[in-house]
Amino acid sequence: MTRSEQGRHRERHDPHWIEWLTGLVSALLIAGMLGWVGWEAFTREAMPPDLSVTILATQKAKAGYRITFDIANSATTTAAAVTVIGRLMDGDKIIEENHVIFDYVAAESKSTGALLFETDPAGRQVDIRAAGYTDP
Amino acid sequence: MTRAEGDKDEFSRFVTGLGRGVAGALLLALPMLMTMEMWYLGFYMARERLFLLLLLNIPLLILLAHRIGFEKTFSWREATRDAAIAYGIGIVTSLVVLTALGLLRGGMPASELVGKVALQSVPASIGAMLGRSQLGHDEGDADTKETSYPGELLLMAAGALFLSLNIAPTDEMMVLAYKMTTWHALVVAVLSIALMHGFVYAVSFTGGHELSPQTPWWHAFVRFTLPGYVIALAISIFALWIFERLGDSSPVEIMLSVIVLGFPAALGAAAARLIL
Numbered sequence: 259m260t261r262s263e264q265g266r267h268r269e270r271h272d273p274h275w276i277e278w279l280t281g282l283v284s285a286l287l288i289a290g291m292l293g294w295v296g297w298e299a300f301t302r303e304a305m306p307p308d309l310s311v312t313i314l315a316t317q318k319a320k321a322g323y324r325i326t327f328d329i330a331n332s333a334t335t336t337a338a339a340v341t342v343i344g345r346l347m348d349g350d351k352i353i354e355e356n357h358v359i360f361d362y363v364a365a366e367s368k369s370t371g372a373l374l375f376e377t378d379p380a381g382r383q384v385d386i387r388a389a390g391y392t393d394p
Numbered sequence: 395m396t397r398a399e400g401d402k403d404e405f406s407r408f409v410t411g412l413g414r415g416v417a418g419a420l421l422l423a424l425p426m427l428m429t430m431e432m433w434y435l436g437f438y439m440a441r442e443r444l445f446l447l448l449l450l451n452i453p454l455l456i457l458l459a460h461r462i463g464f465e466k467t468f469s470w471r472e473a474t475r476d477a478a479i480a481y482g483i484g485i486v487t488s489l490v491v492l493t494a495l496g497l498l499r500g501g502m503p504a505s506e507l508v509g510k511v512a513l514q515s516v517p518a519s520i521g522a523m524l525g526r527s528q529l530g531h532d533e534g535d536a537d538t539k540e541t542s543y544p545g546e547l548l549l550m551a552a553g554a555l556f557l558s559l560n561i562a563p564t565d566e567m568m569v570l571a572y573k574m575t576t577w578h579a580l581v582v583a584v585l586s587i588a589l590m591h592g593f594v595y596a597v598s599f600t601g602g603h604e605l606s607p608q609t610p611w612w613h614a615f616v617r618f619t620l621p622g623y624v625i626a627l628a629i630s631i632f633a634l635w636i637f638e639r640l641g642d643s644s645p646v647e648i649m650l651s652v653i654v655l656g657f658p659a660a661l662g663a664a665a666a667r668l669i670l
Contacts, residue, residue: 260541260546260603269603269604269609269613269614269617269618273543273613273617274543276543277543277617278616278617280543280547280617280621281616281617281618281620281621282616283621283624284616284620284621284623284624285616285620287624288583288587288620288623288624291583291627291649291653292580292583292584294649295576295579295580295583295646295649295650295653296576296580298576298646299575299576299577299579299580302576302646304575328642336572336573336647338572361565362568362569362572364568364572364641364643364644364647365572365644365646365647366643366644366646366647367641367642367643367644367647368642369641369642370642394569394572394573
């Protein structure tokens with residue numbers, strides 16, 4: 259409990275036990291958090307971003323087709339301005355090429371997005387890959 | 395004094411209170427009203443999260459009203475009335491400013507218009523409530539009051555929430571977390587705790603807290619500063635979740651952004667103990 263007088267506050271000398279319990283639980287939580295982050299700091303090596311794309315679904319949109327995918331970064335560094343290029347191919351011939359830019363793909367995280375094509379991807383090869391990134 | 399004069403006096407005091415509320419809403423919410431991410435959030439954020447934020451703002455305002463109030467509030471009924479007024483001022487101020495800045499236009503869908511105003515009304519209403527207490531000094535505040543322990547923790551939560559709302563929606567938050575290493579995060583966490591304690595106990599601001607001479611310093615550290623920091627972190631997680639900043643990030647990345655946002659939130663929590 260805190261007593262306020264003329265703008266000053268004075269903490270009571272004989273607090274209720276609940277204040278100590280709260281303090282103790284908080285101390286444990288903070289120690290746990292710092293311990294975890296500290297452990298990560300010692301054990302985690304900095305690796306350059308490692309990006310991989312997984313196609314999730316192909317859907318018919320109002321105009322054309324939508325291919326949704328997720329892009330995973332398995333490394334411990336975040337990639338910025340990640341350009342993803344998608345190609346529809348018939349054998350060696352590129353029918354359609356589109357790209358999309360992700361602002362960020364965080365370290366050890368996933369982001370989802372979609373590419374839009376005019377041509378029906380069914381029966382054709384779909385190639386979606388990350389083409390480049392910048393360091394944040 | 396006749397009854398009519400008394401009524402008139404009361405009326406003018408009430409209007410002054412409203413004016414201070416608008417001033418407070420403008421001063422404290424203008425940074426958010428002029429932040430691009432906040433306009434975008436107004437239309438893309440999940441409606442259930444926006445709804446939750448709007449609902450949670452009500453008990454927060456009532457609590458603040460009970461503590462500081464537009465008028466001196468003694469009962470919870472009056473506090474509820476004042477909270478409603480502050481929310482109203484927040485909505486009207488956001489509506490006027492957003493319209494004046496050309497961010498609300500006729501062609502926009504209703505959900506976008508409502509979303510933008512509703513999101514901004516939360517910080518604006520807190521600003522309106524604080525404006526009353528910080529801009530006005532007509533009554534002597536030298537009276538003795540006691541704050542219960544949960545009350546003290548709730549004040550810290552309110553302060554942390556206000557600063558988090560300012561900062562959580564910005565892209566800078568995530569960029570910082572991406573740029574930082576875990577070592578930086580450790581430093582920020584320790585710095586947050588130290589500053590929080592220093593603000594309230596070591597530096598002699600008006601409104602600062604002091605300990606009885608016979609109480610060792612770590613008593614207040616364990617009882618107030620550490621729980622305050624946990625509250626600041628919890629509010630940071632909440633704010634990041636509300637603004638959909640967590641996404642599919644890994645636990646470590648989430649922890650880093652929580653620690654980054656925890657820095658302003660911790661200072662906000664400490665400031666609330668000094669000011670309120």
